[in-house]
Amino acid sequence: MPPASEKENYMIESYFLKQIGIVKSEIKDSKEMPIYGVSAQVIVYPEYQDGLDGIDENSHLIIFGWLHQADREKLKVVPRKINPNADEKGVFSLRSPVRPNPIAICSAQLIKRENNVLYLDRIDFIDGTPIVDIKPYSTGLDSIFSAKRPTEINPSSPPFNKGGMGGFLGENLPRTEIFQNMLFEAAHFHGEICVGLAIGVRVCYVAMKHLNTSLRDKKLKIVCYTKACVADAVQSLCGASNKRFTHLEPEDRVEFTKDDQKLIIKITSKKLNSVEEVFKLPYEEVFESVINPPLDKGR
Numbered sequence: 001m002p003p004a005s006e007k008e009n010y011m012i013e014s015y016f017l018k019q020i021g022i023v024k025s026e027i028k029d030s031k032e033m034p035i036y037g038v039s040a041q042v043i044v045y046p047e048y049q050d051g052l053d054g055i056d057e058n059s060h061l062i063i064f065g066w067l068h069q070a071d072r073e074k075l076k077v078v079p080r081k082i083n084p085n086a087d088e089k090g091v092f093s094l095r096s097p098v099r100p101n102p103i104a105i106c107s108a109q110l111i112k113r114e115n116n117v118l119y120l121d122r123i124d125f126i127d128g129t130p131i132v133d134i135k136p137y138s139t140g141l142d143s144i145f146s147a148k149r150p151t152e153i154n155p156s157s158p159p160f161n162k163g164g165m166g167g168f169l170g171e172n173l174p175r176t177e178i179f180q181n182m183l184f185e186a187a188h189f190h191g192e193i194c195v196g197l198a199i200g201v202r203v204c205y206v207a208m209k210h211l212n213t214s215l216r217d218k219k220l221k222i223v224c225y226t227k228a229c230v231a232d233a234v235q236s237l238c239g240a241s242n243k244r245f246t247h248l249e250p251e252d253r254v255e256f257t258k259d260d261q262k263l264i265i266k267i268t269s270k271k272l273n274s275v276e277e278v279f280k281l282p283y284e285e286v287f288e289s290v291i292n293p294p295l296d297k298g299r
């Protein structure tokens with residue numbers, strides 16, 4: 001409890017929000033919504049259309065939804081969609097819709113605008129979600145490349161081989177969906193989806209599994225002897241600045257080092273033609289070899 005003098009200054013107030021628009025999406029049920037959402041539209045009500053002037057100059061927007069059906073009383077929940085076995089946590093440490101003010105945010109690419117309709121590459125709000133605000137996304141303000149997730153902050157979070165996902169969303173998902181989510185994150189850095197990016201995703205997945213590490217662990221060092229697309233995927237998924245990431249001449253190889261472990265991943269020299277192929281192929285066909293050599297202690 002705060003001291004009495006401070007308590008006197010406490011104000012318990014309610015504020016009115018104006019709904020400025022609504023989501024039009026093919027997904028009607030939140031249980032069916034993929035973690036990263038689907039392409040959808042935001043219809044801004046005509047009386048707010050003037051507020052959209054100039055918005056087309058932005059490639060990406062932050063959309064604020066109001067999840068009117070959410071529970072507003074609970075302060076601790078289990079993030080079921082991410083991991084049904086996770087511990088309960090405070091709602092302000094989670095993206096759960098459950099919270100005193102059920103505001104949801106989603107950063108999305110603005111594909112096009114037609115009058116009062118915004119076409120977005122993805123949004124994880126279901127059909128009919130009220131929209132309360134829209135702001136331009138700013139790389140400088142909003143993007144924190146090296147930000148850490150709970151697995152790095154909380155050492156008791158389960159590591160990869162115990163059902164954890166090394167910091168990635170969706171540890172309870174099938175592998176193909178995990179690949180898709182990683183690809184999606186890597187594309188934010190790379191700027192497009194391509195075969196090389198998909199190869200980088202598989203490289204990172206193997207590294208997480210073999211080294212049982214979060215890719216964002218500060219002790220994980222990476223040297224990519226690959227083409228730029230693969231390197232971009234690895235660098236982005238590892239959240240690694242050049243302190244722990246090096247990109248050298250392509251030899252279809254990535255080396256990871258952490259503590260006294262080293263992993264050398266040799267990528268197939270066979271030409272892979274599509275993202276689908278890269279994700280579908282068995283491990284042995286994507287990689288020529290994956291070896292843990294002893295570390296050279298002489299250095």
Ligand SMILES: [Zn+2]
Pocket residue numbers: 190192193194195196197229
């Ligand atoms: Zn590429």
